[in-house]
Amino acid sequence: MIVGTKNQATQNYRELMVKVCRGMFDGTLEETIDNIPEELYPKERLPSYFNSIDVERIVCYRQLQSIVGELINSLAPPSKPLSQSLKETINRKKQDYLPGASVITEACHKCGECNIFSTNACEGCVARPCVANCPKKAVTIEDGHSVIDKDKCIGCGMCVKVCPYSAIIKKRIPCMDDCPVDAISRSSSGHSIIDPSKCIHCGRCSVRCPFGAIVMPSEVVDVISQIKKGENVIAMVAPAVLGQFSGTSVQLRAACKKCGFADMVEVALGADTTSLTESKEYFEEVAMGKQKLLATSCCPAWVRCTQVHLKGLEPFVSHTQSPMVYTGDLLKKRDPTCITVFVGPCTAKRTEALMKDNTDYVLTAMELSCIFEACEVDVSKMEGKGDPQSTRLPSMESSFYCVTQGVTQAVIHAAPKALRVIKDETGTLSDDDVTLAPIFVSPLNKTSFKKLKNWSDRKEEIPGNLLEVMCCDGGCIGGPGNVAAPLVGLNRVKKILPERPSFQDIEDVLSL
Known part of the structure; x- marks a missing residue:
């Protein structure tokens, strides 16, 4: 599904x-x-x-x-x-x-075993590409229909690909x-x-x-319990969540407050810090020749994957914190007693949050939508004006983190600021030292995992020096905790970008 x-x-x-x-x-x-x-x-x-x-x-x-x-x-x-x-x-x-x-x-x-079999949609055509292309001669024609010998079939799927009627299917076990x-x-x-x-x-x-x-x-019970206690509970909303509801970010903030949250703050603010810090780390580590590669660290499922399965790539994962962490840092500095709740498309964020002091709980967009429904709150009908923002607007680059290649593009746009910081600190590194070669992997599935596993074992075959991995198809916009179809969410996020400042136009990206 x-x-x-x-x-x-x-x-x-x-x-x-x-x-x-x-x-x-x-x-x-x-x-x-x-x-x-x-x-x-x-x-x-x-x-x-x-x-x-x-x-x-x-x-x-x-x-x-x-x-x-x-x-x-x-x-x-x-x-x-x-x-x-x-x-x-x-x-x-x-x-x-x-x-x-x-x-x-x-x-x-x-669910039954994974098998390839022919259905009654087979027309017994003259071309018979299923027979001609089977490497093990497992497909034959009997009584005008294709038949697959399961003892010979190796499950390569070639017959599935070439059948002009899509009459041969591969039954899968979805999970x-x-x-x-x-x-x-x-x-x-x-x-x-x-x-x-x-x-x-x-x-x-x-x-x-x-x-x-x-x-x-x-953790929906944990969050509502804190709200009922009257705590200063702040929803930290990831960029992908802005695409999950019909309404503006102002209306989403109003909806959160009506349900008892003290405030709603966009995690894209923390993403601005991630962009600058990761760009700086790239120049200091890769451009200066200290290491071959830098891999992005925003996707917690990817980070855990390196820790558990891809030990050869783990040392290259950026030490830069995720936008969730930096946003939590900013909010805890402003009010150490506040309760921070990350709201995003990602279930793996809960694992990350357990290791971070500044993120107290994690909700998915689906769980937030259930809170809205329970409180009879419709985001699209909330007041769109009147309540002044408690923070600055995040950059358009950071607001687009939720899409494949979005993190890398934000890191690239942060490069001029990062270079100035490095030059001010060390006086070294010129623009001529920079040859950035990004690689993108999304989704993290069986095929891409095999590729990453090969790179983990043979690092000399990695065809670039900045690796962005997003576990979900198309990026966070396709996360399992979302409620809107990825394309719908993507188009909604795109609509808010023109009203956002560019990264270079923000004087202090390290603040709220």
Whole structure:
């Protein structure tokens, strides 16, 4: 399934999250949450999605566990009351949160083996490219239709590519097929299982599973709990999120404040700092000949991938912090007591935030939209004027970080400022010393991972010196936590760029 497209599995999960958000805001959730599975799936009704009402209740229970912030263990029976899980979340500290994806075993379809097979769409054509191009002679024609010998087939997919009628298809297991690092396998019972030591927390599997069987623990309860306590909770909204709602950034800020956030600040402000710092690091490390390559550090799934799977590339990952971190720094300097909540398209940001003192919680754009729905807030109908911004406007370059090549372009545009800083500090490095050769990888999938693995083992084959990797297709605009289709989000972000200053026109990019 594609991010931003409608489907029933996502809608079911979303309805549960809205219930949780609404119950948190009105103070009734603790007394009602234990009854939600039975209320939604009463005994007298026929099952709609799974084999029985009992299974549907268990799946609902597991999903609610995840929504209230618990990393589920499907091997343990669903015996703990949801109200207890809720209490534990409300009382927990930030470091008690456990990130990662989990499989709801009861919801897992135990998809059949990946196979290539011919369908009844085959017309038995004279050309027969499937037969002619099969390297193992696994395709034959019987009774005027193509037939594939599974004992001979090696799964290369050549027949799928050449069939003029698209009559030959390759059946996939969505979660396993889309995991770039092969962290998902099958248990002896046929269920999908996730190896936490391999998982990079990218969230792709949770989007792709058509049964809603893969979930990641949310922090929506943590955030609403802080709002209900009257804390100074600030939403730090990533550039991609500006493309998720119909309305301006001013209206989005007003919507956040109406739901109880003290303020909304754009993470693109921190991206301005990232652009300058990473550009400076490139010149100091690569242009000065200290190292061959600099790899961007904004995508936490990519960074974790180097730490777990690509040890040869890990030393080249930039030490520059992500826009989320720099924005959190700026806000904590302004008010050390504030609660910072990153809102973005990315599930891996929760893993990054656990290691940073200046980001307290992480929400996805989908989770923020559920908060809006629970509070009956429509971004497009919010007041667009009247409330003065608490910060300067971020640059147009940093506002476009959410798109593939956006980070690199911002780093390039920051080069003149970075060079001036270096020259002022050291008096060295001239423009003639700079030969920037960028490489772009997006999405991080099985194919691109193999390429990166090869570069990790054979660094001499890397065809450039600035490597930008974005895990999601097209960049953060295609992240798993988004609600709008990537193209819709991209066009919305593009519309705000003309009103933004260029990076070079901002006098102090290191401030709010």
